[in-house]
Amino acid sequence: MSKPTAHTNRAADTPSRPPIGRASLQRDIIIAGVAVAALILLRVIWPSPAITDFTIRVAAYAIFATSLNLLVGYAGMVSFGHGMFFGFGAYCFGLVMQRLALPIPIAILITITATAALALVVGAICIRLKDIYFSFITLAFQMLIYSLIVAWVPLTGGDQGLQGGIPRPSFLGINLATPLHLYIFAIVMLALSLLVMRHIAESSFGYTLRMIRDNMERASFLGINVYLVRLIAFMVAGVFASLGGVVMALFVSGAYPEFSNWTMSGEGIFMIMMGGISTFIGPTAGAIILSLLNDVVTRRTEHHGLALGIVILVFALGLKKGVTDFAADWWRASGDSKGGKQAAEARP
Amino acid sequence: MLQVNGLSKSFGGVAAISDVTLAFPTGSLTAIIGPNGAGKSTFFNLISGGLIPDTGEVLLDGKNLVGRNRAEIIAAGVGRAFQIAKIFPSLTVEETLLGAIGAHQGHSANLWHRFPLPQTRDNVGRVADMLGLTDKMQVLSANLSHGDHKLLDIALALVLEPRVLLLDEPTAGMGPDERWRMIDRVYQLWETEKTTLVFIEHDMDIVFKIAPSIRVLCYGRVLAEGTPDEIRNSPQVIDAYLGTDHGAHAT
Numbered sequence: 001m002s003k004p005t006a007h008t009n010r011a012a013d014t015p016s017r018p019p020i021g022r023a024s025l026q027r028d029i030i031i032a033g034v035a036v037a038a039l040i041l042l043r044v045i046w047p048s049p050a051i052t053d054f055t056i057r058v059a060a061y062a063i064f065a066t067s068l069n070l071l072v073g074y075a076g077m078v079s080f081g082h083g084m085f086f087g088f089g090a091y092c093f094g095l096v097m098q099r100l101a102l103p104i105p106i107a108i109l110i111t112i113t114a115t116a117a118l119a120l121v122v123g124a125i126c127i128r129l130k131d132i133y134f135s136f137i138t139l140a141f142q143m144l145i146y147s148l149i150v151a152w153v154p155l156t157g158g159d160q161g162l163q164g165g166i167p168r169p170s171f172l173g174i175n176l177a178t179p180l181h182l183y184i185f186a187i188v189m190l191a192l193s194l195l196v197m198r199h200i201a202e203s204s205f206g207y208t209l210r211m212i213r214d215n216m217e218r219a220s221f222l223g224i225n226v227y228l229v230r231l232i233a234f235m236v237a238g239v240f241a242s243l244g245g246v247v248m249a250l251f252v253s254g255a256y257p258e259f260s261n262w263t264m265s266g267e268g269i270f271m272i273m274m275g276g277i278s279t280f281i282g283p284t285a286g287a288i289i290l291s292l293l294n295d296v297v298t299r300r301t302e303h304h305g306l307a308l309g310i311v312i313l314v315f316a317l318g319l320k321k322g323v324t325d326f327a328a329d330w331w332r333a334s335g336d337s338k339g340g341k342q343a344a345e346a347r348p
Numbered sequence: 349m350l351q352v353n354g355l356s357k358s359f360g361g362v363a364a365i366s367d368v369t370l371a372f373p374t375g376s377l378t379a380i381i382g383p384n385g386a387g388k389s390t391f392f393n394l395i396s397g398g399l400i401p402d403t404g405e406v407l408l409d410g411k412n413l414v415g416r417n418r419a420e421i422i423a424a425g426v427g428r429a430f431q432i433a434k435i436f437p438s439l440t441v442e443e444t445l446l447g448a449i450g451a452h453q454g455h456s457a458n459l460w461h462r463f464p465l466p467q468t469r470d471n472v473g474r475v476a477d478m479l480g481l482t483d484k485m486q487v488l489s490a491n492l493s494h495g496d497h498k499l500l501d502i503a504l505a506l507v508l509e510p511r512v513l514l515l516d517e518p519t520a521g522m523g524p525d526e527r528w529r530m531i532d533r534v535y536q537l538w539e540t541e542k543t544t545l546v547f548i549e550h551d552m553d554i555v556f557k558i559a560p561s562i563r564v565l566c567y568g569r570v571l572a573e574g575t576p577d578e579i580r581n582s583p584q585v586i587d588a589y590l591g592t593d594h595g596a597h598a599t
Contacts, residue, residue, distance in 0.1 A: 024462070025462060199459075199462070200459050202462050202463060203458060203459050203460065203461055203462055203463055204447075204450045204455040204456060204457075204458040204459075204461060204462075204463045204464070204465060205456065205457055205458055205459040206459075206463060207439070207443065207446075207447045207450070207463040207464075208447065208450075208451065208456040208457065210436065210438060210439060210447075211436050211439065211444075211447050211451075213438075214435075214436035214437050214438055214439065215434055215435065215436055215437075217434060218430075218434035218435060218436070218504075219436075219451075220418050220419075221396070221398075221418065221422065221428065221434075222422070222447075222448050222451040222452070222456075222504065222508065223418070223419040223422035223423060223451055223452065223508065224419070224451045224456045225419055225456070225457070228457060229456060229457055232457060232459070236459075
């Protein structure tokens, strides 16, 4: 996988885009609120444990994949080691809960801070490199974290994972030991994380990322501190990946070295490839698709690796875009033929 | 005033620029000419922070720019456009300009506010109008024509409000008509903005027509400087670069 080029391909088909500044924060908050309400309603109407578990898992993966896409899709930084923050988040949260017995929100804050510090150190080294060199050094750091987790048995439990369960004391009347509360908590975490990441992607900083992705050299000749911006992006992405890890740790009531293995980073890449890197919601769609595939295929056959590999090859070599990229293209094309005139008039 | 003193730069023992001393008075329009490999683009790179000089100083209104980083040099007022226009394919013209202004105003790491910030909008219309990009604001940069690419590249430099604007072959890769349209715009720009403008150009007809003052570089050294008439009649310049054609032309 090289630097993402989907945006340039797309550019050739569509000569113009609607004016900027339409995606307001209010609109995003309304969409997020409606989605949360709909998912809670779904649980009330259809209280199936399978769907509850599936949704919680997808929430963790979607936060993780979207954070990875901040790097890959927006900043053009293809990290192969993003799983290290997912795993670190899960372990950090789990250990704080087990050893310090703090309230869950405090433990989450500690996890965020610790991950930010880790991402600062790792990022300061990694972002000096570009393109494939960046990808490989992130992979190297991830394997370092993974090896630490496996080797530091007294702290982490080694390859058995964090044993003994993670205590989930009630806070503010929320008891995450009950499936319903955990379900709502996971959805709200997902919605909040997506909202904040969306806001960052649409901020001035987000557009700076796009400029750096498109042309780092020119961006630096605009006086942009490319190093600083890339470092902040790396830290933000790392912090949100750790929140995905927190949701996962709460769900499985533990943490496992696999969270921080290269396969986790690979799954993140698969999710954003399947879902699409040119839309914000693409990675979430990818998280749903990959989780569905995982569940369905593992139930039917032992050779699930083969089946998944074929699906991924179809996306990577055949379609070359994710599903939401196609949806966005279709939406834009229908808008150009029907609503092009209104869009032009609505322009301020 | 932009003053360059004793500027030198070598690449692996080959001197690309050696001991160049030149002055560009505030508000002047200057063409830099010279054969291929004369060091013209290197000269621009040394001034704008693209390359670090081996020796020498670059003074903008008395302040030395050598040793400062790229962002500081840009903030000091050196703007530049590139021989091969360098822009952002996935952004529209408007987004590109707003992004550049945002960077200029120090918002490039602002995570809290949505793009574009209201205060970045002020200058966009004026600059787009000046360069004839107003109709193309919603076009993706990737879909711009070659000429518009170059204009957008210049617009990018311009929104940073440079005191010195360096244009590296603004007419490169253009047909004859397009060249004149481009250079007319550049000339208008100089007249309205009153910046110090330095441009590299290969088309001698254009240079002699619009540049009040010319510097000739050859093998990294200053070969001659003066008005179009002086350059046209300079024996060294005719020998090294122009050939006898243009000399005959003038008489």
